Amino acid sequence: MVTLKDISEYCGVSNSTVSKALNGQKDISKQTAQRVRDAAQKLGYLPNSAARSLKTNKTLNIGVLFVDKTSSGLRHEYFSGMLESIKSAAESKGYDITFISRNLGERQMSFYEHAKYRGCDGVVIASVDFSNPDVIELVNSEIPTVTVDYVYDRCSSVLSDNLDGMKQIAEYVFSKGHRRVAVIHGENTSVTQKRMASFRSTCKRLGLILDEKLIKEARYHDPKLSALATREFLDLDDRPTCIIYPDDFSFIGGKNIIEQRGLKVPDDISVIGYDGILLSQILRPKLTTYKQNSVEIGKIAVQKLIEQIEEPSLSIPEIISVTGKLLKGETVKEL
Amino acid sequence: MVTLKDISEYCGVSNSTVSKALNGQKDISKQTAQRVRDAAQKLGYLPNSAARSLKTNKTLNIGVLFVDKTSSGLRHEYFSGMLESIKSAAESKGYDITFISRNLGERQMSFYEHAKYRGCDGVVIASVDFSNPDVIELVNSEIPTVTVDYVYDRCSSVLSDNLDGMKQIAEYVFSKGHRRVAVIHGENTSVTQKRMASFRSTCKRLGLILDEKLIKEARYHDPKLSALATREFLDLDDRPTCIIYPDDFSFIGGKNIIEQRGLKVPDDISVIGYDGILLSQILRPKLTTYKQNSVEIGKIAVQKLIEQIEEPSLSIPEIISVTGKLLKGETVKEL
DNA sequence: AAAAGGCTCGAAAACGTTTTCGAATAGCTA
């Protein structure tokens, strides 16, 4: 391994001069700086990040806390897309990313301990059980954190704009003339609450009374449960003219039931999804859905986190809402 | 930050004693060891991994090289599933994982340089362009590596058994009486070569002549191209009775064309996929497909890598094939 | 010509750990 010392001997200067030259300090003459850089290049020098971070107390490493509670964690495109953009946003700023988990080998540690042990400069938290005490410990710690799709008062958060999403969906559906609109929603999380509140308020604003029988709970990313709810809706005497699904993937479950009944989308019943995953735009008829901008969300989360890391003083908790886009497919019929 | 020193002062012993006690060295009496552990617990001590790895030259950190050439990298379930299992297998052995990429901030570096800079103890390489010189540099370096779905002679590799996959698919299809079987395959990679070689040899073994017109190239995870190929197959005078797709997701493209022609699966035409993604088992009719065991692949890759890291001497390059499983759905008709 | 100021550079300490090696003590044997 070639170290600073090798370069300093090669160039006949001191350790500190080499260090300063390579780090662009300007109390080194242009000539020596160049000479040092050339030598570093020639000898194939790479700084030792462990030594560096031991000294500077920075690692240029950010943790990502991603727990797949439903075992569909990264399998969900919303999260895999976000992870990719977190990764590339971090890299463009010179940060690497490391997964944070609860256990390292036999040693059981909390998320906070893990992040601290690894010396993460900050952590992006997403897709976890936010009521978990371990998560709360991390958020309340001295380590900078940014949460995604959940708001704590102590740290910045980036939210997919579920209010806008459901509002756009509702307005669109109603504008197409639908009045009996069913909603299948996910498990009771803050995301779900936002979406339903938005749906209700949009109804109210448009002067529509909504039938509580047309609201059913299922789970995100669970086509079976959505299929069940769909069946119940179709069994109603006055069945809805449109069904809103908790997400695109869940819609597939509903689709099976609809086709099994010999019904056609959108002629016999309209449907609308959420997420805008690749599949939704491949299906025929093309699914009408609200595309969450997971890429932007990941990017902003990292930006905010890095701001907080590098300028802790002038960074106050912030809540940023990222709107998506209604993809008008072919699954909502004009009545 | 509480350090070894704090504990040593608290306990009235030396630095080294504390270190040895916490690391379970046995030249420390049981009593002092216990006293030290208690103090560490009480003071909330966490070792500083930077200092530790500076000294030991180990980081307990393994890199993951995952490039999304097709922009569908992690969006592909095969890879996201593998990533998750890599993550959990690594964690269970006490290793963290870090993504390796080419650029850190402005500084452009090769994969090898990045891995070395971060001090990765080893790297799992998957889903990349294996002919990339940067990848080759990494494999040939002193850093232990394990590749997935590609074989170099210098390092161990874990392969999804594409020979078995295509063999099982072909045998199954033929056993159902199909004789005009079309194949849409992915871009020309070693994976594709294996699958096609397996298909051809299975045909030969079964004494079947295969019509070269029934073989077309598309791309993995690209429903549009598969749709195109499907159209061409359906336009043939003597169209195939079964189409084998490069992957489940691509099948969706073909499905659209088939339905557009008013044909029904499997009554009018049989189809079969590859991968066994969640979607495939949700679709109705349920897709017949070969489920690659991405979870097992990730797990074994990590195991082999860690063996190589911890016992470099007795670890010789090994090629491990992981078989999957034919999921008999409802899309292949008995002729 | 002396003082002041700006450029370059190096010595040395420090970050928190692990590890070697020798010292001290205790227990045992003869």
Add this chain to the structure above:
DNA sequence: TAGCTATTCGAAAACGTTTTCGAGCCTTTT
């Protein structure tokens, strides 16, 4: 009691880097 071994511990060096502070020199100012 003398000598020997086993046990337990500590001093100190080392890992590779960054950073502070002062020294030396050269240029400019007064």
